Amino acid sequence: MIPSAHGIPREEKIISTRNLKFTYEGGVQALQGLNLDIRSGDYVAIVGGNGSGKTTLAKALNGLLKPTSGTVMVNGMPTSELKVAEIAKVVGYAFQNPDHQLFCSSVEDEVRFGPLNLGYPEQEVRQKVERAIEAMNLGQLRALAPLSLRLGERRRVSIASVIAMDPQVLILDEPTTGLDAGESLELMNSLKRLNAEGKTIILITHDMKVVAEHARRVIVMANGRMILDSDSRGVFSDLAILGESNLEPPPVVRLAHRLAKHGIPHDVMSVEELVFQLLRSRGGG
Amino acid sequence: MGGFIDLYTEADTFLHRMDPRVKIVAVLLLSLLAFILSHLYLLLALLTFIFLLLFLARATISRTAFALKFVLRFMVLIIILWPIFDPTGTPVLASLGPIKITEPAVWRGVTSAARVGCLATVWYILMFTTSQRDLVRALVKMGVRFDFGLTLAISLRFLPTFGALIDSIKDAQRARGLELSKGGLLKRSKNYVAVLVPTIVSALRTADTLSLALQSRAYGARADRTYLRDLNMRPSDYVALAVLAAILVLPAFAKFVMQVDI
Numbered sequence: 001m002i003p004s005a006h007g008i009p010r011e012e013k014i015i016s017t018r019n020l021k022f023t024y025e026g027g028v029q030a031l032q033g034l035n036l037d038i039r040s041g042d043y044v045a046i047v048g049g050n051g052s053g054k055t056t057l058a059k060a061l062n063g064l065l066k067p068t069s070g071t072v073m074v075n076g077m078p079t080s081e082l083k084v085a086e087i088a089k090v091v092g093y094a095f096q097n098p099d100h101q102l103f104c105s106s107v108e109d110e111v112r113f114g115p116l117n118l119g120y121p122e123q124e125v126r127q128k129v130e131r132a133i134e135a136m137n138l139g140q141l142r143a144l145a146p147l148s149l150r151l152g153e154r155r156r157v158s159i160a161s162v163i164a165m166d167p168q169v170l171i172l173d174e175p176t177t178g179l180d181a182g183e184s185l186e187l188m189n190s191l192k193r194l195n196a197e198g199k200t201i202i203l204i205t206h207d208m209k210v211v212a213e214h215a216r217r218v219i220v221m222a223n224g225r226m227i228l229d230s231d232s233r234g235v236f237s238d239l240a241i242l243g244e245s246n247l248e249p250p251p252v253v254r255l256a257h258r259l260a261k262h263g264i265p266h267d268v269m270s271v272e273e274l275v276f277q278l279l280r281s282r283g284g285g
Numbered sequence: 286m287g288g289f290i291d292l293y294t295e296a297d298t299f300l301h302r303m304d305p306r307v308k309i310v311a312v313l314l315l316s317l318l319a320f321i322l323s324h325l326y327l328l329l330a331l332l333t334f335i336f337l338l339l340f341l342a343r344a345t346i347s348r349t350a351f352a353l354k355f356v357l358r359f360m361v362l363i364i365i366l367w368p369i370f371d372p373t374g375t376p377v378l379a380s381l382g383p384i385k386i387t388e389p390a391v392w393r394g395v396t397s398a399a400r401v402g403c404l405a406t407v408w409y410i411l412m413f414t415t416s417q418r419d420l421v422r423a424l425v426k427m428g429v430r431f432d433f434g435l436t437l438a439i440s441l442r443f444l445p446t447f448g449a450l451i452d453s454i455k456d457a458q459r460a461r462g463l464e465l466s467k468g469g470l471l472k473r474s475k476n477y478v479a480v481l482v483p484t485i486v487s488a489l490r491t492a493d494t495l496s497l498a499l500q501s502r503a504y505g506a507r508a509d510r511t512y513l514r515d516l517n518m519r520p521s522d523y524v525a526l527a528v529l530a531a532i533l534v535l536p537a538f539a540k541f542v543m544q545v546d547i
């Protein structure tokens with residue numbers, strides 16, 4: 001264990017769940033026994049159809065929901081014994097709808113809200129806020145009212161307000177829905193940079209193109225269970241399991257599968273790879 | 286999440302099939318009865334009857350737990366608070382400074398709680414067995430203007446959604462390290478700004494979308510709009526009305542004509 005500044009000691013395995021089950025008050029069994037380890041530096045995508053339990057899982061990982069049975073450990077401590085505010089220092093969670101988080105009169109105030117709540121000293125708050133504003137490219141918007149911004153910008157503010165708490169893990173719930181292609185790409189590039197700087201990213205999404213291009217590991221959820229946990233290449237080489245959970249792989253992956261009998265491998269994930277394989281097979285044949 | 290957003294739960298019971306107008310009249314009559322009765326035992330009998338109806342509407346515990354819990358909490362609150370604020374009567378069971386707990390006040394508290402339980406449950410049964418479409422349809426047929434009916438339907442429809450929205454927003458801010466119940470009164474009310482502002486903004490955004498949706502579907506284009514489904518009273522509906530009338534007429538007659546204390 002490496003000692004950390006935030007009280008909860010650091011571990012390689014930042015989050016681990018054992019037989020995690022969660023049942024909502026109405027009786028919906030949203031999580032039915034998950035065993036999941038998130039290691040430091042991971043870039044994990046959680047995919048699955050509507051109602052498969054992705055959001056519930058995210059809320060269980062940062063302690064907003066406590067397990068009905070089983071455990072969620074964050075840096076070796078069970079979330080059932082920690083306050084959400086303590087866990088927030090380690091696991092940040094940007095909600096699906098940014099309008100559920102924004103209330104301040106300027107972007108800068110909004111981003112400050114989290115670190116101030118966590119009680120960081122003024123100097124450190126200022127540093128963290130600056131870094132978050134830079135990471136989400138909000139420099140020009142910092143004095144504006146968050147609620148007056150476009151959806152894509154509001155989402156960046158809400159993500160920045162979580163990054164500013166400087167958590168080791170960043171969970172993002174469908175961050176690209178409602179964004180245009182440009183905004184989406186910009187956001188994904190920012191996340192890639194954060195991951196390269198050492199942040200662990202957990203991305204909940206329906207967008208399989210984003211998954212193919214960014215995630216290193218993919219967890220497929222269906223009916224409150226994990227039906228697949230593999231590196232992203234593994235997921236795209238098995239189209240059957242994606243079909244089962246109503247997920248459509250990106251066109252380039254489907255094309256590669258159609259070309260399988262012409263010698264194109266199953267695990268092509270990007271246009272560049274497909275071009276490379278095509279040229280190679282032509283050169284060979 | 287059907288049971289959460291809308292209290293209505295689809296099923297095929299005689300209560301679900303009953304004409305919504307009859308159900309509305311029934312609920313009004315039973316509410317009236319709950320006000321007429323002042324004896325605890327009679328109110329408990331009424332409460333039992335109403336719970337029997339709930340049972341007949343195939344309301345399982347899992348589907349009704351959250352509503353019943355709410356009603357129960359409210360009843361417990363009344364039972365606790367009533368004697369504290371009502372010092373009249375003897376004997377005095379306990380006293381603490383200016384607060385006097387008397388036996389009649391305790392009984393009055395329990396009686397009021399039973400009455401509230403009857404009222405809440407009977408209205409809940411109406412919502413549980415009647416789709417909002419039928420409810421509005423019935424009100425309009427009974428002479429309520431369509432705008433009012435629609436407004437009512439929309440409020441009913443969004444009340445639970447609003448609750449869920451507030452929960453979600455609280456969660457969203459807790460994830461940013463906000464501790465709602467921490468600090469003094471001033472700090473706490475400041476904390477609630479972080480919940481209140483997103484709630485209002487989200488509600489307004491919803492209202493905006495909703496009004497556009499209504500307009501784009503030609504709401505208000507014609508005053509004499511037509512309806513897809515018409516309501517028809519069946520023989521069983523008349524029987525239900527007759528039974529209800531009988532249940533109400535007896536105690537009403539006893540109380541107001543014969544001046545019997547019931």
Ligand SMILES: Nc1ncnc2c1ncn2[C@@H]1O[C@H](COP(=O)(O)OP(=O)(O)OP(=O)(O)O)[C@@H](O)[C@H]1O
Pocket residue numbers: 024025026028029030048049050051052053054055056057286289
């Ligand atoms: N607050 C709640 N109360 C009761 N049931 C809920 C609640 N929130 C979610 N559920 C139910 O739990 C199950 C899992 O929901 P969850 O929101 O985790 O799915 P999801 O994978 O995030 O779906 P989506 O892709 O639509 O966001 C669903 O059946 C849903 O109806």
Ligand SMILES: [Mg+2]
Pocket residue numbers: 054055056096173
């Ligand atoms: Mg979700």
